[in-house]
Amino acid sequence: xxxxxxxxxxxxxxxxxxxxxxxxxxxxxxxxxxxxxxxxxxxxxxxxxxxxxxxxxxxxxxxxxxxxxxxxxxxxxxxxxxxxxxxxxxxxxxxxxxxxxxxxxxxxxxxxxxxxxxxxxxxxxxxxxxxxxxxxxxxxxxxxxxxxxxxxxxxxxxxxxxxxxxxxxxxxxxxxxxxxxxxxxxxxxxxxxxxxxxxxxxxxxxxxxxxxxxxxxxxxxxxxxxxxxxxxxxxxxxxxxxxxxxxxxxxxxxxxxxxxxxxxxxxxxxxxxxxxxxxxxxxxxxxxxxxxxxxxxxxxxxxxxxxxxxxxxxxxxxxxxxxxxxxx
Amino acid sequence: xxxxxxxxxxxxxxxxxxxxxxxxxxxxxxxxxxxxxxxxxxxxxxxxxxxxxxxxxxxxxxxxxxxxxxxxxxxxxxxxxxxxxxxxxxx
Numbered sequence: 001x002x003x004x005x006x007x008x009x010x011x012x013x014x015x016x017x018x019x020x021x022x023x024x025x026x027x028x029x030x031x032x033x034x035x036x037x038x039x040x041x042x043x044x045x046x047x048x049x050x051x052x053x054x055x056x057x058x059x060x061x062x063x064x065x066x067x068x069x070x071x072x073x074x075x076x077x078x079x080x081x082x083x084x085x086x087x088x089x090x091x092x093x094x095x096x097x098x099x100x101x102x103x104x105x106x107x108x109x110x111x112x113x114x115x116x117x118x119x120x121x122x123x124x125x126x127x128x129x130x131x132x133x134x135x136x137x138x139x140x141x142x143x144x145x146x147x148x149x150x151x152x153x154x155x156x157x158x159x160x161x162x163x164x165x166x167x168x169x170x171x172x173x174x175x176x177x178x179x180x181x182x183x184x185x186x187x188x189x190x191x192x193x194x195x196x197x198x199x200x201x202x203x204x205x206x207x208x209x210x211x212x213x214x215x216x217x218x219x220x221x222x223x224x225x226x227x228x229x230x231x232x233x234x235x236x237x238x239x240x241x242x243x244x245x246x247x248x249x250x251x252x253x254x255x256x257x258x259x260x261x262x263x264x265x266x267x268x269x270x271x272x273x274x275x276x277x278x279x280x281x282x283x284x285x286x287x288x289x290x291x292x293x294x295x296x297x298x299x300x301x302x303x304x305x306x307x308x309x310x311x312x313x314x315x316x317x318x319x320x321x322x323x324x325x326x327x328x
Numbered sequence: 329x330x331x332x333x334x335x336x337x338x339x340x341x342x343x344x345x346x347x348x349x350x351x352x353x354x355x356x357x358x359x360x361x362x363x364x365x366x367x368x369x370x371x372x373x374x375x376x377x378x379x380x381x382x383x384x385x386x387x388x389x390x391x392x393x394x395x396x397x398x399x400x401x402x403x404x405x406x407x408x409x410x411x412x413x414x415x416x417x418x419x
Contacts, residue, residue, distance in 0.1 A: 114413055136337060138337060225338035225339075226338040227414065228383065313384045316395070
Protein backbone atom coordinates (compact mmCIF):
# COMPACT_ATOMS: atom_id res chain seq x y z
CA UNK A 1 0.00 0.00 0.00
CA UNK A 2 1.12 3.52 -0.72
CA UNK A 3 2.23 5.76 2.11
CA UNK A 4 -0.36 8.30 0.92
CA UNK A 5 -4.06 7.62 1.42
CA UNK A 6 -6.39 8.18 -1.56
CA UNK A 7 -9.15 10.79 -1.08
CA UNK A 8 -11.65 12.22 -3.54
CA UNK A 9 -13.03 10.59 -6.66
CA UNK A 10 -15.88 9.22 -4.58
CA UNK A 11 -13.57 7.73 -1.90
CA UNK A 12 -14.25 9.46 1.43
CA UNK A 13 -11.72 9.31 4.28
CA UNK A 14 -12.64 6.69 6.90
CA UNK A 15 -15.50 7.97 9.05
CA UNK A 16 -15.21 7.91 12.83
CA UNK A 17 -18.15 6.42 14.65
CA UNK A 18 -20.89 8.50 16.23
CA UNK A 19 -20.97 7.65 19.95
CA UNK A 20 -23.10 8.43 23.03
CA UNK A 21 -20.18 9.00 25.45
CA UNK A 22 -16.43 9.43 25.38
CA UNK A 23 -16.12 5.98 26.99
CA UNK A 24 -17.32 4.42 23.74
CA UNK A 25 -14.17 5.75 22.08
CA UNK A 26 -11.92 3.54 24.22
CA UNK A 27 -10.17 0.74 22.33
CA UNK A 28 -10.25 -0.08 18.62
CA UNK A 29 -6.98 1.73 18.15
CA UNK A 30 -5.19 1.70 14.79
CA UNK A 31 -2.33 -0.66 13.94
CA UNK A 32 0.46 1.14 12.11
CA UNK A 33 2.96 -0.69 9.95
CA UNK A 34 6.51 0.58 10.59
CA UNK A 35 8.29 0.61 7.26
CA UNK A 36 11.17 3.05 7.57
CA UNK A 37 12.64 2.45 11.00
CA UNK A 38 12.85 -1.28 10.21
CA UNK A 39 15.98 -1.01 8.05
CA UNK A 40 18.03 -4.19 8.37
CA UNK A 41 15.00 -6.36 9.05
CA UNK A 42 14.29 -9.24 6.64
CA UNK A 43 11.81 -8.22 3.91
CA UNK A 44 9.70 -11.19 4.98
CA UNK A 45 9.25 -9.70 8.47
CA UNK A 46 6.51 -7.13 9.00
CA UNK A 47 6.47 -4.89 12.05
CA UNK A 48 3.35 -3.20 13.41
CA UNK A 49 2.65 -0.93 16.36
CA UNK A 50 -0.69 -0.49 18.06
CA UNK A 51 -1.14 3.21 18.71
CA UNK A 52 -2.77 3.43 22.13
CA UNK A 53 -2.39 7.19 22.18
CA UNK A 54 -5.61 7.24 20.14
CA UNK A 55 -7.64 6.35 23.22
CA UNK A 56 -9.58 9.41 24.49
CA UNK A 57 -7.53 9.65 27.70
CA UNK A 58 -4.43 9.36 25.55
CA UNK A 59 -3.14 5.96 26.65
CA UNK A 60 -3.64 2.21 26.82
CA UNK A 61 -4.70 2.64 30.45
CA UNK A 62 -8.18 3.77 29.38
CA UNK A 63 -8.98 0.13 28.63
CA UNK A 64 -8.07 -1.19 32.08
CA UNK A 65 -9.62 1.77 33.92
CA UNK A 66 -12.94 1.34 32.13
CA UNK A 67 -13.03 -2.41 32.74
CA UNK A 68 -12.04 -2.14 36.43
CA UNK A 69 -14.65 0.53 37.13
CA UNK A 70 -17.34 -1.32 35.17
CA UNK A 71 -16.52 -4.46 37.15
CA UNK A 72 -16.66 -2.48 40.42
CA UNK A 73 -20.14 -1.21 39.52
CA UNK A 74 -21.27 -4.70 38.51
CA UNK A 75 -20.06 -6.29 41.77
CA UNK A 76 -21.34 -3.44 43.95
CA UNK A 77 -17.84 -2.61 45.28
CA UNK A 78 -18.31 0.81 43.66
CA UNK A 79 -21.59 2.49 44.54
CA UNK A 80 -22.91 6.05 44.90
CA UNK A 81 -21.23 7.90 47.79
CA UNK A 82 -17.86 6.23 47.22
CA UNK A 83 -14.69 7.78 45.88
CA UNK A 84 -12.37 6.02 43.44
CA UNK A 85 -8.78 6.00 44.73
CA UNK A 86 -5.58 4.44 43.38
CA UNK A 87 -1.84 4.81 43.18
CA UNK A 88 -0.47 5.50 39.74
CA UNK A 89 2.50 7.06 37.99
CA UNK A 90 0.18 8.94 35.66
CA UNK A 91 -1.62 7.35 32.74
CA UNK A 92 -3.87 5.17 34.90
CA UNK A 93 -4.64 8.26 36.93
CA UNK A 94 -5.67 10.15 33.81
CA UNK A 95 -7.80 7.19 32.71
CA UNK A 96 -9.50 6.76 36.09
CA UNK A 97 -10.13 10.51 36.31
CA UNK A 98 -11.70 10.45 32.85
CA UNK A 99 -13.93 7.42 33.45
CA UNK A 100 -14.85 8.58 36.98
CA UNK A 101 -15.89 12.00 35.78
CA UNK A 102 -18.06 10.64 32.97
CA UNK A 103 -19.83 8.29 35.40
CA UNK A 104 -20.12 10.93 38.16
CA UNK A 105 -17.72 9.46 40.75
CA UNK A 106 -15.05 11.55 42.54
CA UNK A 107 -11.46 10.35 42.01
CA UNK A 108 -8.37 10.70 44.27
CA UNK A 109 -4.93 9.66 43.01
CA UNK A 110 -1.66 9.00 44.82
CA UNK A 111 1.17 9.95 42.50
CA UNK A 112 4.96 10.28 42.94
CA UNK A 113 5.69 14.01 43.08
CA UNK A 114 8.14 13.77 40.17
CA UNK A 115 5.64 12.81 37.44
CA UNK A 116 5.54 15.27 34.58
CA UNK A 117 3.75 18.59 35.03
CA UNK A 118 1.58 17.82 32.01
CA UNK A 119 0.17 14.74 33.75
CA UNK A 120 -0.61 16.60 36.93
CA UNK A 121 -2.46 19.26 34.94
CA UNK A 122 -4.39 16.76 32.82
CA UNK A 123 -5.56 14.90 35.94
CA UNK A 124 -6.58 18.19 37.55
CA UNK A 125 -8.45 19.15 34.36
CA UNK A 126 -10.68 16.10 34.80
CA UNK A 127 -11.45 17.27 38.33
CA UNK A 128 -9.56 14.56 40.23
CA UNK A 129 -7.70 15.23 43.50
CA UNK A 130 -3.97 14.47 43.59
CA UNK A 131 -2.07 13.27 46.68
CA UNK A 132 1.71 13.35 46.22
CA UNK A 133 4.05 10.61 47.43
CA UNK A 134 7.83 10.79 47.78
CA UNK A 135 9.71 11.27 44.50
CA UNK A 136 12.55 9.18 45.94
CA UNK A 137 10.36 6.10 46.29
CA UNK A 138 8.83 5.90 42.81
CA UNK A 139 5.60 4.04 42.23
CA UNK A 140 6.20 1.68 45.15
CA UNK A 141 6.06 4.72 47.46
CA UNK A 142 2.71 5.69 45.90
CA UNK A 143 1.40 2.15 46.38
CA UNK A 144 2.35 2.23 50.09
CA UNK A 145 0.86 5.68 50.76
CA UNK A 146 -2.38 4.67 49.04
CA UNK A 147 -2.59 1.52 51.20
CA UNK A 148 -2.15 3.68 54.29
CA UNK A 149 -4.97 6.08 53.30
CA UNK A 150 -7.26 3.10 52.63
CA UNK A 151 -6.33 1.49 55.93
CA UNK A 152 -7.50 4.62 57.77
CA UNK A 153 -10.92 5.02 56.06
CA UNK A 154 -11.65 1.93 53.96
CA UNK A 155 -15.43 2.54 53.79
CA UNK A 156 -14.99 5.81 51.86
CA UNK A 157 -13.24 4.30 48.89
CA UNK A 158 -13.29 1.98 45.92
CA UNK A 159 -9.76 1.05 44.90
CA UNK A 160 -9.52 -0.43 41.40
CA UNK A 161 -6.01 -1.68 42.36
CA UNK A 162 -4.59 -2.09 38.88
CA UNK A 163 -1.71 -4.25 40.15
CA UNK A 164 -3.98 -6.93 41.62
CA UNK A 165 -7.32 -6.53 39.79
CA UNK A 166 -7.95 -9.29 37.24
CA UNK A 167 -10.25 -6.90 35.36
CA UNK A 168 -7.04 -5.14 34.23
CA UNK A 169 -5.67 -8.04 32.14
CA UNK A 170 -9.26 -9.04 31.32
CA UNK A 171 -9.71 -5.69 29.51
CA UNK A 172 -6.87 -6.68 27.21
CA UNK A 173 -8.11 -10.25 26.86
CA UNK A 174 -11.44 -8.83 25.67
CA UNK A 175 -10.23 -5.93 23.52
CA UNK A 176 -6.50 -5.58 22.75
CA UNK A 177 -5.99 -9.29 22.02
CA UNK A 178 -8.93 -9.65 19.60
CA UNK A 179 -7.98 -6.35 17.91
CA UNK A 180 -4.38 -7.50 17.27
CA UNK A 181 -5.63 -10.86 16.02
CA UNK A 182 -8.14 -9.34 13.64
CA UNK A 183 -5.96 -6.43 12.47
CA UNK A 184 -3.25 -8.92 11.42
CA UNK A 185 -5.79 -11.42 10.02
CA UNK A 186 -4.41 -13.95 12.50
CA UNK A 187 -0.88 -13.64 11.10
CA UNK A 188 0.76 -12.25 14.25
CA UNK A 189 3.76 -14.39 15.27
CA UNK A 190 5.27 -12.23 18.05
CA UNK A 191 3.67 -9.81 20.49
CA UNK A 192 6.08 -7.46 22.26
CA UNK A 193 4.97 -5.15 25.10
CA UNK A 194 6.36 -3.41 28.15
CA UNK A 195 5.49 -4.45 31.70
CA UNK A 196 4.21 -1.89 34.18
CA UNK A 197 1.30 -3.57 35.93
CA UNK A 198 1.70 -6.33 33.30
CA UNK A 199 -2.03 -6.09 32.46
CA UNK A 200 -1.45 -5.47 28.74
CA UNK A 201 0.90 -8.38 28.15
CA UNK A 202 -0.91 -10.83 30.45
CA UNK A 203 -4.37 -10.27 28.92
CA UNK A 204 -3.32 -9.81 25.29
CA UNK A 205 -0.87 -12.70 25.58
CA UNK A 206 -3.47 -15.07 27.02
CA UNK A 207 -5.90 -14.29 24.19
CA UNK A 208 -3.30 -14.70 21.46
CA UNK A 209 -1.95 -17.95 22.94
CA UNK A 210 -5.48 -19.38 22.94
CA UNK A 211 -5.80 -18.52 19.26
CA UNK A 212 -2.37 -19.90 18.39
CA UNK A 213 -0.06 -21.32 21.04
CA UNK A 214 2.96 -20.72 18.76
CA UNK A 215 2.69 -16.92 19.10
CA UNK A 216 5.64 -15.65 21.14
CA UNK A 217 4.75 -13.33 24.02
CA UNK A 218 7.71 -11.10 24.80
CA UNK A 219 7.91 -8.65 27.69
CA UNK A 220 10.06 -5.53 27.77
CA UNK A 221 11.48 -4.32 31.05
CA UNK A 222 14.03 -1.74 32.24
CA UNK A 223 17.55 -3.20 32.41
CA UNK A 224 18.13 -1.93 35.95
CA UNK A 225 16.21 -1.06 39.09
CA UNK A 226 17.39 2.53 38.61
CA UNK A 227 15.87 3.68 35.32
CA UNK A 228 13.92 6.46 33.64
CA UNK A 229 11.27 4.50 31.79
CA UNK A 230 8.08 5.97 33.19
CA UNK A 231 5.32 3.38 33.24
CA UNK A 232 7.63 0.36 33.20
CA UNK A 233 8.69 -1.80 36.13
CA UNK A 234 11.93 -3.65 36.85
CA UNK A 235 10.26 -6.73 38.31
CA UNK A 236 13.21 -8.14 40.26
CA UNK A 237 13.40 -5.01 42.43
CA UNK A 238 9.72 -4.00 42.61
CA UNK A 239 6.55 -4.93 44.45
CA UNK A 240 5.47 -7.70 42.06
CA UNK A 241 1.90 -7.17 40.78
CA UNK A 242 -0.56 -9.91 41.72
CA UNK A 243 -1.73 -10.17 38.11
CA UNK A 244 1.82 -10.88 36.85
CA UNK A 245 2.53 -14.50 35.89
CA UNK A 246 6.02 -14.72 34.51
CA UNK A 247 5.53 -18.33 33.40
CA UNK A 248 3.10 -17.08 30.74
CA UNK A 249 5.87 -15.16 28.99
CA UNK A 250 8.13 -16.72 26.39
CA UNK A 251 10.89 -14.19 26.89
CA UNK A 252 11.87 -10.94 28.60
CA UNK A 253 14.06 -8.31 26.95
CA UNK A 254 15.86 -5.76 29.15
CA UNK A 255 16.12 -2.26 27.67
CA UNK A 256 18.39 0.59 28.74
CA UNK A 257 16.78 3.96 29.40
CA UNK A 258 19.09 5.77 27.00
CA UNK A 259 18.44 3.32 24.14
CA UNK A 260 14.70 3.77 24.69
CA UNK A 261 15.00 7.56 24.62
CA UNK A 262 16.96 7.40 21.36
CA UNK A 263 14.25 5.13 19.91
CA UNK A 264 11.69 7.84 20.74
CA UNK A 265 13.76 10.42 18.88
CA UNK A 266 14.05 8.08 15.87
CA UNK A 267 10.29 7.48 15.74
CA UNK A 268 9.70 11.20 15.44
CA UNK A 269 12.26 11.62 12.70
CA UNK A 270 11.63 8.49 10.69
CA UNK A 271 7.98 7.58 11.14
CA UNK A 272 6.41 10.94 12.03
CA UNK A 273 5.32 9.60 15.38
CA UNK A 274 5.91 11.33 18.74
CA UNK A 275 5.55 8.81 21.55
CA UNK A 276 6.43 8.34 25.23
CA UNK A 277 9.49 6.54 26.59
CA UNK A 278 7.72 3.23 27.22
CA UNK A 279 6.92 3.13 23.49
CA UNK A 280 10.59 3.81 22.78
CA UNK A 281 11.52 0.83 24.94
CA UNK A 282 8.92 -1.32 23.17
CA UNK A 283 10.29 -0.29 19.77
CA UNK A 284 13.91 -1.03 20.74
CA UNK A 285 12.99 -4.57 21.86
CA UNK A 286 10.72 -5.09 18.85
CA UNK A 287 13.50 -4.23 16.42
CA UNK A 288 15.80 -6.63 18.27
CA UNK A 289 13.23 -9.42 17.86
CA UNK A 290 12.50 -8.51 14.22
CA UNK A 291 16.20 -8.55 13.26
CA UNK A 292 16.56 -12.10 14.60
CA UNK A 293 13.78 -13.41 12.34
CA UNK A 294 13.74 -14.59 8.76
CA UNK A 295 9.98 -14.20 8.47
CA UNK A 296 7.11 -13.26 10.74
CA UNK A 297 4.67 -10.60 11.87
CA UNK A 298 5.82 -8.74 14.95
CA UNK A 299 3.28 -6.60 16.76
CA UNK A 300 4.13 -4.18 19.52
CA UNK A 301 2.10 -1.67 21.46
CA UNK A 302 2.94 1.99 21.96
CA UNK A 303 1.21 2.87 25.27
CA UNK A 304 0.84 6.59 24.56
CA UNK A 305 1.91 9.60 22.51
CA UNK A 306 4.72 11.88 23.58
CA UNK A 307 3.13 15.26 24.22
CA UNK A 308 2.88 14.59 27.98
CA UNK A 309 6.65 14.22 28.24
CA UNK A 310 7.90 17.31 26.46
CA UNK A 311 8.92 18.90 29.77
CA UNK A 312 10.63 15.76 31.09
CA UNK A 313 14.11 14.24 31.05
CA UNK A 314 13.12 12.30 27.92
CA UNK A 315 14.22 15.32 25.89
CA UNK A 316 17.42 16.11 27.81
CA UNK A 317 19.59 14.37 25.19
CA UNK A 318 17.72 15.56 22.12
CA UNK A 319 20.23 18.18 20.97
CA UNK A 320 23.11 15.71 21.06
CA UNK A 321 21.07 13.14 19.15
CA UNK A 322 20.17 15.79 16.60
CA UNK A 323 23.85 16.66 16.13
CA UNK A 324 24.80 13.00 15.72
CA UNK A 325 22.14 12.67 13.01
CA UNK A 326 23.39 15.71 11.14
CA UNK A 327 26.96 14.43 11.00
CA UNK A 328 26.08 10.76 10.52
CA UNK B 329 33.19 18.88 55.33
CA UNK B 330 30.32 16.79 54.20
CA UNK B 331 26.93 17.06 52.61
CA UNK B 332 23.85 14.93 53.21
CA UNK B 333 22.99 12.84 50.15
CA UNK B 334 19.46 11.47 49.76
CA UNK B 335 19.39 8.11 47.98
CA UNK B 336 16.36 6.92 45.96
CA UNK B 337 14.91 3.47 46.70
CA UNK B 338 16.40 1.69 43.64
CA UNK B 339 19.92 2.74 44.63
CA UNK B 340 19.69 1.86 48.32
CA UNK B 341 21.07 -1.61 47.60
CA UNK B 342 24.43 0.18 47.23
CA UNK B 343 24.11 1.99 50.57
CA UNK B 344 23.11 -0.97 52.70
CA UNK B 345 19.52 0.28 52.62
CA UNK B 346 20.35 3.78 53.92
CA UNK B 347 18.06 6.57 52.70
CA UNK B 348 20.66 9.19 53.46
CA UNK B 349 24.45 9.03 53.52
CA UNK B 350 27.09 11.69 53.96
CA UNK B 351 29.68 12.48 51.31
CA UNK B 352 32.47 15.01 51.09
CA UNK B 353 33.50 17.31 48.25
CA UNK B 354 33.32 20.91 47.09
CA UNK B 355 31.33 20.13 43.92
CA UNK B 356 28.65 17.64 42.90
CA UNK B 357 31.32 15.81 40.84
CA UNK B 358 33.48 15.40 43.96
CA UNK B 359 30.45 14.23 45.94
CA UNK B 360 29.76 11.58 43.29
CA UNK B 361 33.40 10.40 43.44
CA UNK B 362 33.20 10.18 47.23
CA UNK B 363 29.93 8.24 47.00
CA UNK B 364 31.64 5.80 44.63
CA UNK B 365 34.54 5.30 47.05
CA UNK B 366 32.21 4.37 49.90
CA UNK B 367 29.44 2.72 47.87
CA UNK B 368 30.97 1.16 44.75
CA UNK B 369 28.56 0.92 41.80
CA UNK B 370 26.75 4.20 42.45
CA UNK B 371 28.73 6.33 39.99
CA UNK B 372 27.99 4.25 36.91
CA UNK B 373 24.29 4.37 37.76
CA UNK B 374 24.38 8.17 38.02
CA UNK B 375 26.85 9.03 35.23
CA UNK B 376 27.33 7.67 31.71
CA UNK B 377 30.61 6.47 30.16
CA UNK B 378 31.53 10.04 29.27
CA UNK B 379 31.15 11.05 32.90
CA UNK B 380 28.02 13.13 32.33
CA UNK B 381 24.92 12.80 34.50
CA UNK B 382 22.63 10.27 32.83
CA UNK B 383 19.68 11.81 31.03
CA UNK B 384 17.05 10.30 33.32
CA UNK B 385 18.82 11.29 36.54
CA UNK B 386 18.11 14.55 38.29
CA UNK B 387 20.40 15.86 41.01
CA UNK B 388 19.22 18.63 43.29
CA UNK B 389 21.35 20.73 45.62
CA UNK B 390 19.11 22.16 48.34
CA UNK B 391 16.16 21.61 46.02
CA UNK B 392 17.69 23.24 42.92
CA UNK B 393 18.22 21.13 39.78
CA UNK B 394 21.94 21.16 38.90
CA UNK B 395 21.04 21.22 35.16
CA UNK B 396 19.94 24.81 35.78
CA UNK B 397 23.02 25.56 37.88
CA UNK B 398 26.49 24.45 36.88
CA UNK B 399 25.87 20.73 36.34
CA UNK B 400 28.52 18.54 37.98
CA UNK B 401 30.59 21.63 38.78
CA UNK B 402 27.81 23.03 40.97
CA UNK B 403 29.39 23.93 44.34
CA UNK B 404 28.38 22.07 47.49
CA UNK B 405 28.91 23.33 51.04
CA UNK B 406 29.01 21.44 54.32
CA UNK B 407 25.49 20.63 55.46
CA UNK B 408 23.92 20.99 51.99
CA UNK B 409 21.32 18.47 50.95
CA UNK B 410 22.02 16.67 47.68
CA UNK B 411 19.14 14.57 46.29
CA UNK B 412 19.47 11.98 43.55
CA UNK B 413 16.08 11.46 41.89
CA UNK B 414 15.33 9.26 38.87
CA UNK B 415 13.09 11.02 36.32
CA UNK B 416 10.48 8.47 37.24
CA UNK B 417 10.17 4.78 37.97
CA UNK B 418 7.27 2.42 38.09
CA UNK B 419 3.94 1.51 36.51
